[in-house]
Amino acid sequence: MVVPGLDVEKNGMTISPQIDPRIQRTRTVVLSHTYDLLVKEGFGGVSVDEVSRRSGVAKTTIYRHWPTRTRLLLDACSQLGVAAEFTSSGSFETDIRSHLLNVSERLTTSGWAKVLPSILDAGEREPDVAAVQKALQQIWAGQVAQIVEAATDRGEIDARADVKNAAALVLGPLYYRRWFSREPTDPAFIEQVAVAVCTVMVAPSA
Amino acid sequence: MVVPGLDVEKNGMTISPQIDPRIQRTRTVVLSHTYDLLVKEGFGGVSVDEVSRRSGVAKTTIYRHWPTRTRLLLDACSQLGVAAEFTSSGSFETDIRSHLLNVSERLTTSGWAKVLPSILDAGEREPDVAAVQKALQQIWAGQVAQIVEAATDRGEIDARADVKNAAALVLGPLYYRRWFSREPTDPAFIEQVAVAVCTVMVAPSA
């Protein structure tokens, strides 16, 4: 978002003064309610009118901050990706297992799990949405990549294994369960996925 | 669909006379155009008005055949699942490989690949849609199950392997590539998925 009149030219250098608290408040309140509605109704179910009703912020004010409905939604979507800190346990297998559990739980609890199909859908037709989805996707795939990289540094990874496919092998089955077959993930399933991933990725040394 | 006045009570037994060709025509034409629009615009992008415009069938006529927009869409969705004939090659590994290739190609070419996210999205909120999605899902998972069953009969499958998870391991990575990471599937990727599935499922006999 570009807020005109915020950056001020002064003495030859642009300084950013304190943001007007009214602007600050409007932006956070509107984005927060947009996010809630997004989770509840999906990408196509969010209207500016409804956001205005729920947030108590006038529709005209919303349009003063975001030029169009889509831009507001994209802004709200950007807050979905939360990059978590990663520290390896020292074992690829352990890292994968814990990551599988981690993702599996977030798939059942977190809000974005409900929204994502609508984002995928919109991304099939609107390039802007596809771009945001791609950014989010890279965050999540990046977490898997971190695990693989750490293991590669330790020499755990099979040289023949294609690292770029790891994310698909790890996340694919989980996503499948959540959105396609709609079955809950039990520990036995997680275990089988972990075994499948490790047999493909880990070097057959010791 | 129930078409009132079609089944006739006669001599104590219900007979189904020839279907009025006008009805036949309307149903096929409307469903066909609904399907096209569905593929192009997604579940949420189909309006009865637009179907009427494209098909040349009056909107009132459409409402005579389908009581509501959703029912029309569900009817059109039901035509997505095409059960193919399956004959095993005699080897689990070969069957899996060819199925992976088969699905992978249909994911890039066929129409339903574009529609599915919108169906998933609608299914998150509307139970009717979720039911149709589940039916389609079971068809596709069933194809994997057939492969596993044939291999089980030949004693190829590891007794410890959980057969119910096979579909997730096979289809999950492919779906991930198509809808989440939007990367094309290359042969090397297919191969890696095949290896992962087989090492988990196949009995370590020979």
Place this chain on the structure above:
DNA sequence: AGGCTACAGTACGGTACTGTAGCGTTTATC
């Protein structure tokens, strides 16, 4: 031939949404 049925066309009522215009009011900020 005649009746019945499906159909086309038009016109609605009602709702919801996007985005804009104008005007008065509050509230930071200097």
Place this chain on the structure above:
DNA sequence: GATAAACGCTACAGTACCGTACTGTAGCCT
């Protein structure tokens, strides 16, 4: 305290959609 910016409110134009009522026409079936 003054000024300018941000805000709320109402109203509006324009569009699109769902689902229905009504009138007249074309086509099927016996």
